[in-house]
Amino acid sequence: MARLSELTEHERDHLLSMRDQAPRLEPKAFVRPGPLSEARVAIISTAGLHQADDPAFAPGEGATGYRVIPGDVNPATLMMSHISVNFDRSGFRRDSEVVFPLARLRELAQAGHIGSVADFHYSFMGAPFPPTRFESKAREIAGLLRCDRVDAAVLMPV
Amino acid sequence: MSAIGHYLESEGIATAAISLVREHTEVMQPPRALWVPFPLGRPLGVAHHADFQRRVLRALLSLFERASGPVLEDFPEDAPADVLNEADHAQGEACPVFFGSQTSLSNASTAAQLQAEIAALAPWQALAARRRGASAFGLSGLAPSALANTLVTLAAASTTTASDWQRVKLAVDDLRTYYEEAAAAQPAPLPPAELEQWFYRQTAVGALLRDLRSVGMAHADAPVRLIAERMLIPRRLL
Numbered sequence: 534m535a536r537l538s539e540l541t542e543h544e545r546d547h548l549l550s551m552r553d554q555a556p557r558l559e560p561k562a563f564v565r566p567g568p569l570s571e572a573r574v575a576i577i578s579t580a581g582l583h584q585a586d587d588p589a590f591a592p593g594e595g596a597t598g599y600r601v602i603p604g605d606v607n608p609a610t611l612m613m614s615h616i617s618v619n620f621d622r623s624g625f626r627r628d629s630e631v632v633f634p635l636a637r638l639r640e641l642a643q644a645g646h647i648g649s650v651a652d653f654h655y656s657f658m659g660a661p662f663p664p665t666r667f668e669s670k671a672r673e674i675a676g677l678l679r680c681d682r683v684d685a686a687v688l689m690p691v
Numbered sequence: 692m693s694a695i696g697h698y699l700e701s702e703g704i705a706t707a708a709i710s711l712v713r714e715h716t717e718v719m720q721p722p723r724a725l726w727v728p729f730p731l732g733r734p735l736g737v738a739h740h741a742d743f744q745r746r747v748l749r750a751l752l753s754l755f756e757r758a759s760g761p762v763l764e765d766f767p768e769d770a771p772a773d774v775l776n777e778a779d780h781a782q783g784e785a786c787p788v789f790f791g792s793q794t795s796l797s798n799a800s801t802a803a804q805l806q807a808e809i810a811a812l813a814p815w816q817a818l819a820a821r822r823r824g825a826s827a828f829g830l831s832g833l834a835p836s837a838l839a840n841t842l843v844t845l846a847a848a849s850t851t852t853a854s855d856w857q858r859v860k861l862a863v864d865d866l867r868t869y870y871e872e873a874a875a876a877q878p879a880p881l882p883p884a885e886l887e888q889w890f891y892r893q894t895a896v897g898a899l900l901r902d903l904r905s906v907g908m909a910h911a912d913a914p915v916r917l918i919a920e921r922m923l924i925p926r927r928l929l
Contacts, residue, residue, distance in 0.1 A: 537712070540927070541927045543927065548714065552712075552714050555718060557718060558694060558697045559720075560760065560761045561701060562697070562722070563722050564722075565705065565758070566705035566755050569752060569753075569756055572755065585829060592860065592918070609823055609824035610824070617922075618924065618925045619731070619925050619926050621731060621887075622867075623886060624733040624773075625732065626875070627738035627823065628823070632732070634735050634748050637745050637748050641745070641749070647752065664693065664695075667694045667698060671698035671702075672698055674699070675704050679702075679703065684705060685704070686705070686707075687709075687752070688706055688721075689735075690708070690710075691731060691732045691733075
């Protein structure tokens with residue numbers, strides 16, 4: 534269904550228009566994180582995720598706010614307050630791993646496939662337009678990830 | 692998501708992104724991306740299928756082993772169908788959402804119809820929350836019946852403000868979660884796309900949302916018109 538040919542014409546036109554208007558960011562940095570079996574991995578989501586006692590995301594907070602998700606959170610207690618109504622939420626309602634695979638990541642760490650799981654993960658409420666509006670907060674999170682000794686981040690859109 | 696990849700990478704953090712819209716990723720060229728043929732909203736593909744989710748995640752993590760980039764690869768598998776619990780394995784057609792007997796309510800007020808729907812769904816929503824370990828319902832901090840009253844009051848109000856409508860957005864998200872969690876917990880539940888259509892097209896709350904959209908789109912304030920036009924009903928169902 535994320536194949537454009539399988540979407541409604543209205544939806545397809547909207548997504549193609551977003552593509553055509555998006556700024557072009559030249560590929561520059563490419564960091565090699567070292568052996569995967571030693572990498573410390575964090576999840577960055579744009580699904581508007583947070584814990585129940587965090588404030589819900591406000592309209593317009595797409596790039597200017599994020600919520601911290603501690604690594605010891607019970608994933609089943611995560612909430613989603615994304616502003617968009619145009620993506621599937623039924624998967625998340627059943628199983629938050631389909632959006633935020635923290636338990637899967639923990640399993641891969643236990644199996645030795647990755648080195649460890651970060652102590653902290655982060656969620657924005659994407660997608661702001663233009664996406665360059667993420668820059669300030671993304672660089673802020675990079676500092677937090679370095680303090681958490683994170684080598685690699687997996688990025689999870691909705 | 693691609694922009695975040697560029698910024699984190701330039702700060703020394705290696706990144707690998709799931710791509711849901713390949714056409715966007717092609718032009719944004721993040722350092723590493725794995726395109727997946729899954730519905731928007733499901734970057735890992737399918738709920739309650741740890742093996743499949745693990746395959747997606749391992750394919751994504753394997754991109755960290757590439758020597759140069761940008762990398763954009765395709766995940767080769769489509770997502771399997773949803774499975775919620777053992778009962779879902781039973782063969783057969785999906786059943787309509789059970790709503791109690793609504794016939795006697797066809798002439799009732801919208802408020803009364805909403806309260807009847809909420810009451811009929813209550814035990815199923817509680818079951819859904821027990822199965823999941825917690826409910827995704829509760830964004831607004833209000834009970835379902837209070838949320839319904841908020842929407843009914845707004846639709847009938849002679850004057851409304853932008854902040855009234857911003858609160859409505861969370862109320863709608865919450866009510867949709869309540870209805871769809873409940874409906875998905877019933878025997879032989881409808882698949883997700885049909886569940887969404889049921890919520891918006893076959894319930895009293897769905898009818899109320901269409902009314903609210905019309906009211907909001909005629910509002911004098913542009914932010915209210917924006918909320919009404921874009922944030923109450925999905926584009927694909929207009």
